[in-house]
Amino acid sequence: MIPAAFDYSAPSTLSEALALLKQHGDDAKILAGGHSLIPMMKLRFASPGHLIDINNIPGLSYIKEDGGFLKIGAMTREVMLDESDLIRSKYPIFSDATKLIADPQVRNMGTIGGNIAHGDAANDHPAVMLALRAEVSITGEKGTRNVPIDEFFFGFYSTAVKAGEILTEIKIPIPAKGSGGAYHKLERKMGDYATAGVAVQLTIDKGTCTQVGIGLTNVNATPLRASRSEGVLKGNKITDALIEQAAQFAAQDCSPSPDLRGDEEYKRAMVKVLVKRMMHKAIDRAK
Amino acid sequence: MEKEITVTLNGVAKTVTVEPRLLLVHLIRENLNQTGTHIGCDTSHCGACTVLLDGKSVKSCTILAVQANGKKISTVEGLLQADGTLAAIQEAFKENHALHCGFCTPGMMMRAVELLQKNPNPTEEQIRWGISGNLCRCTGYNNIVKAVQYAGAKMRGDKLPSTEPIFV
Numbered sequence: 001m002i003p004a005a006f007d008y009s010a011p012s013t014l015s016e017a018l019a020l021l022k023q024h025g026d027d028a029k030i031l032a033g034g035h036s037l038i039p040m041m042k043l044r045f046a047s048p049g050h051l052i053d054i055n056n057i058p059g060l061s062y063i064k065e066d067g068g069f070l071k072i073g074a075m076t077r078e079v080m081l082d083e084s085d086l087i088r089s090k091y092p093i094f095s096d097a098t099k100l101i102a103d104p105q106v107r108n109m110g111t112i113g114g115n116i117a118h119g120d121a122a123n124d125h126p127a128v129m130l131a132l133r134a135e136v137s138i139t140g141e142k143g144t145r146n147v148p149i150d151e152f153f154f155g156f157y158s159t160a161v162k163a164g165e166i167l168t169e170i171k172i173p174i175p176a177k178g179s180g181g182a183y184h185k186l187e188r189k190m191g192d193y194a195t196a197g198v199a200v201q202l203t204i205d206k207g208t209c210t211q212v213g214i215g216l217t218n219v220n221a222t223p224l225r226a227s228r229s230e231g232v233l234k235g236n237k238i239t240d241a242l243i244e245q246a247a248q249f250a251a252q253d254c255s256p257s258p259d260l261r262g263d264e265e266y267k268r269a270m271v272k273v274l275v276k277r278m279m280h281k282a283i284d285r286a287k
Numbered sequence: 288m289e290k291e292i293t294v295t296l297n298g299v300a301k302t303v304t305v306e307p308r309l310l311l312v313h314l315i316r317e318n319l320n321q322t323g324t325h326i327g328c329d330t331s332h333c334g335a336c337t338v339l340l341d342g343k344s345v346k347s348c349t350i351l352a353v354q355a356n357g358k359k360i361s362t363v364e365g366l367l368q369a370d371g372t373l374a375a376i377q378e379a380f381k382e383n384h385a386l387h388c389g390f391c392t393p394g395m396m397m398r399a400v401e402l403l404q405k406n407p408n409p410t411e412e413q414i415r416w417g418i419s420g421n422l423c424r425c426t427g428y429n430n431i432v433k434a435v436q437y438a439g440a441k442m443r444g445d446k447l448p449s450t451e452p453i454f455v
Contacts, residue, residue, distance in 0.1 A: 003308045004308070005288065005306065006308060007288055007307060008290060008307035008351070010353070010354075031351075031354075034349065034350065034351070034354070035331060035349055038349050038350070039330060039331060041308075042330075042349075053353075079343075102420070103420025103421075104344065104398070104402075104416075104417060104419065104420050105331075105334060105345050105346045105398065106346065106349075108343045108345050109346075109349075109350065190419040190420070191332060191419070
């Protein structure tokens with residue numbers, strides 16, 4: 001399969017990339033890891049007239065704690081998250097996710113920024129970002145603005161990144177002491193999209209759940225926050241009955257589409273199972 | 288529209304003029320005539336097209352040739368050592384019955400090369416995760432896993448494990 005013809009630029013600075021975006025308007029697409037975009041172009045689901053390859057722009061790939069945030073550069077590849085000591089020791093929720101994203105070769109190319117900016121509810125990072133209450137930095141000609149993750153996903157492949165802008169950084173508030181998180185997706189085979197996926201991040205202070213975020217993968221048109229589930233947990237002592245209730249709400253509040261991976265009822269049931277499992281795993285990690 | 292790019296394929300610099308939409312695997316197979324790298328699924332699932340790009344294993348069906356500009360590409364043709372002896376991973380596949388039809392083998396070996404560079408003594412589980420992006424429809428994987436272990440031992444200079452094939 002061969003993509004439709006397009007023109008290609010590989011700028012070496014962000015301002016050059018932004019100028020090219022302005023020049024080419026809607027006809028241009030940003031090429032990050034390319035492992036969502038190039039398959040779509042090969043299938044001719046996408047035929048941008050101009051690709052702006054941002055792989056040669058230095059300074060967009062990093063993982064660091066700074067000013068109360070875990071900051072991840074948009075061009076940070078999945079493999080870097082996978083191998084980062086900081087991530088492994090302090091943010092195991094990412095390690096849960098990255099080992100289930102595609103496969104090692106794809107993770108050598110795929111970027112966290114691309115995974116989020118693609119705006120696909122089937123991707124894994126969005127649910128993790130919802131759980132972690134991330135902010136996304138978006139850079140345009142006039143500077144950088146920060147968008148809370150809850151205001152980022154508009155619809156199928158539609159995000160808060162406007163024409164002429166590039167997603168440049170992900171900022172995650174460093175969780176308080178007593179926090180833990182976990183992610184899992186059910187998949188038919190290695191590298192498949194989730195049948196259902198659940199991310200849980202919580203903080204427990206003297207037995208009471210003071211913070212909780214629950215994000216769901218591929219069971220809604222957009223990555224979904226399980227708000228009612230969070231509501232029953234936050235401020236309360238966590239019991240098995242509350243976890244059951246939270247899991248039940250998540251299963252009710254999502255809107256999975258039946259497909260090759262299962263029918264609606266099955267997917268709701270799997271959301272329920274995964275919420276319970278990830279709650280227990282997150283609680284264990286919070287200890 | 289066409290771009291001039293220079294890549295170093297298995298140590299030899301090549302300058303070619305390509306359309307931006309040319310895929311890396313087509314550059315390697317059709318422009319540079321190295322057909323050891325295979326096209327399997329053409330959708331980044333099967334791993335038959337795996338090559339090393341600046342030392343990292345990637346699926347060359349899902350990368351544009353222009354993205355490889357200025358970079359080093361290593362393919363299965365580059366594994367053979369200068370004196371004509373097989374690389375450890377090649378010897379390992381040969382000795383351990385790690386291939387049957389051979390279609391997945393070039394990609395499988397290139398993936399194993401990076402896996403062993405990062406982790407010279409992987410466990411069986413690490414190998415199975417490590418080759419999870421490469422499909423083999425013949426062998427049931429057992430002998431491939433064994434071959435990667437054998438190649439690791441060979442590269443470390445350890446005692447070589449038995450090459451007795453696994454039948455299940």
